[in-house]
Amino acid sequence: MKFIHAADLHVDSPLRGLDSYEGAPVARLRSASRQALMALVELALEQSVDIVLLAGDIYDGNWADFRTGLFFREQMLRLRRAGILVFLVKGNHDAESQITKQLPEVEGVHVFSAHKSESIDLEALGVAVHGRSFPHRAVPEDLVPLYPDPLPGRFNIGLLHTSLTGREGHDPYAPTSVEALCNKGYDYFALGHVHAREVVRPSDPRIVFPGNLQGRHAKETGPKGCELVTVEGGVITAAEFVPLEVVRWHQFRLDASGLSSVDELARHFVGQARELVADARDRLHAVRLVVHGESVLHRLEAEQPGSIAAAIQAATQDLDDADLWIEQVRLDLQSPLDRTAAAGRADAVGEVVRLVDAIGTDQGQLKAWFAQQVAEMKDLPGALADADPALFDVDAMRVFLADAEATVLAQLSGVTAEGETQ
Ligand SMILES: [Mn+2]
Structure with missing residues (x-):
C-alpha cells in the first residue's frame, strides 16, 4: 500500500506586490501553486498510490471565483479516474466558514466533517484514516482527544491541521503535543499548517509536516513537495520526500x-x-x-x-x-576602513569614526539619533513613514549607523584621498 501526504497547497494564493518588480515572471509565479498540484497528481499516477492525504489549507482563502475550485476538482477527478482515494481536512485558511462558494462533490474524495471527528475504514487496504476539519479559522482547542481510537488490525492514519506545540511564524491553531499524538495509538500522523518540512518523529508513530507544496515568497525557501510512503504488512517500509515545486x-x-x-x-x-x-x-x-x-x-x-x-x-x-x-x-x-586606526586620526575621517563610536556604544544616543534620521526623511513610502522608530531593534539601528558612516566616509575620501585602499 502506498500513499502520498501533502498539505498547505494554497491553490491560487495571491502574490501581492509582484507588479513593483520590473521583469518579474508574474505569470509563472502566479500559476506555480497550480503547477505544483498538477505535479502531485502526476506523481500519484506514476507511483500508482492508493491514497492521497491533504492535511488542510488546500485553498488560501475564499475563492475569488469558481475557477479555483473547478481547477482543484479537475485534479481530483484525474486521481479518481485512476482509482486513487483522496482524504482531506480543511485548515484555518480554508475552514468551513471561510469558503462560501460550493461545487458538486467528487466521488472518492472524502472531506472530513468540521463538526465531529470521523474514521474511515478501508478494509481492503488494511488502513483506517481519522480526521476532522476546521469549522472556523481559529481553532484554539486540542482536537486530538476528540479523534477516535485506532481500529485494531489497521494501519491507522491521523489527518490533522495543527501548529503542534507552536512553530515560529505560524498561528497557534489546534495546538497539541507530540506526547498526545504518541498516546493516540496511531501509526502515522499526516500533519499540515507548518510550511517548513519537518519530520517531527521518525517512527511509532511517524509524525510529519510535509511543508507546503510550493513556496509562495522569499521566506519559503528550498525544495517543497510531499511525502511518499509505502506500508507493507502494517509497517512503514519506505518514506521519502519528493520535491514538486x-x-x-x-x-x-x-x-x-x-x-x-x-x-x-x-x-x-x-x-x-x-x-x-x-x-x-x-x-x-x-x-x-x-x-x-x-x-x-x-x-x-x-x-x-x-x-x-x-x-x-x-x-x-x-x-x-x-x-x-x-x-x-x-x-x-x-567599508574596508581600519576603524581602530582611523579613530586616532586628527582629520574629518577620525572625527566621523569617533562620533559613530560614541553614538553606537550608547543605546540612548543611538535611539535618539535613529529617531532623528527617520523624522528627517520626508519622502518615505507610506507604510514606513507611519512606522514607529521605537519598534526597530538596536541591531537594525547599528546596521543603519554603519551604513551612514560608510556613506559619509565614501564622500569624505573623495575629498581627502586617504583612508581607502583602492
Ligand atoms: Mn494553516
Whole structure:
C-alpha cells in the first residue's frame, strides 16, 4: 500500500506586490501553486498510490471565483479516474466558514466533517484514516482527544491541521503535543499548517509536516513537495520526500569581501548562482540576495546608488544556462576602513569614526539619533513613514549607523584621498 501526504497547497494564493518588480515572471509565479498540484497528481499516477492525504489549507482563502475550485476538482477527478482515494481536512485558511462558494462533490474524495471527528475504514487496504476539519479559522482547542481510537488490525492514519506545540511564524491553531499524538495509538500522523518540512518523529508513530507544496515568497525557501510512503504488512517500509515545486525560492548571501569592481562581483555571482541551481535545473529559481562583506564596492554604491543591484542583474542576463530571477538585492556592505586606526586620526575621517563610536556604544544616543534620521526623511513610502522608530531593534539601528558612516566616509575620501585602499 502506498500513499502520498501533502498539505498547505494554497491553490491560487495571491502574490501581492509582484507588479513593483520590473521583469518579474508574474505569470509563472502566479500559476506555480497550480503547477505544483498538477505535479502531485502526476506523481500519484506514476507511483500508482492508493491514497492521497491533504492535511488542510488546500485553498488560501475564499475563492475569488469558481475557477479555483473547478481547477482543484479537475485534479481530483484525474486521481479518481485512476482509482486513487483522496482524504482531506480543511485548515484555518480554508475552514468551513471561510469558503462560501460550493461545487458538486467528487466521488472518492472524502472531506472530513468540521463538526465531529470521523474514521474511515478501508478494509481492503488494511488502513483506517481519522480526521476532522476546521469549522472556523481559529481553532484554539486540542482536537486530538476528540479523534477516535485506532481500529485494531489497521494501519491507522491521523489527518490533522495543527501548529503542534507552536512553530515560529505560524498561528497557534489546534495546538497539541507530540506526547498526545504518541498516546493516540496511531501509526502515522499526516500533519499540515507548518510550511517548513519537518519530520517531527521518525517512527511509532511517524509524525510529519510535509511543508507546503510550493513556496509562495522569499521566506519559503528550498525544495517543497510531499511525502511518499509505502506500508507493507502494517509497517512503514519506505518514506521519502519528493520535491514538486516549480519555482524554488532562495535567500542567498553573496560575500563580496575584497572584491573591487562590478566585473569581479558579476563573475563571483555567476559562479555561486550556477551552484545554486545545479541540483534542479528544470525549474525557475527566485533569489533574494544579500551582498555583504568589506569591500570598496561600498564606495561605488555610495557614489552611484543602484550599481550593485544592476551588476547582479547584468550577471543574471549572462546566465543563459540557468532559469533565474533576482527578486531583490539587499546590501550589507562595510567599508574596508581600519576603524581602530582611523579613530586616532586628527582629520574629518577620525572625527566621523569617533562620533559613530560614541553614538553606537550608547543605546540612548543611538535611539535618539535613529529617531532623528527617520523624522528627517520626508519622502518615505507610506507604510514606513507611519512606522514607529521605537519598534526597530538596536541591531537594525547599528546596521543603519554603519551604513551612514560608510556613506559619509565614501564622500569624505573623495575629498581627502586617504583612508581607502583602492
Ligand atoms: Mn494553516
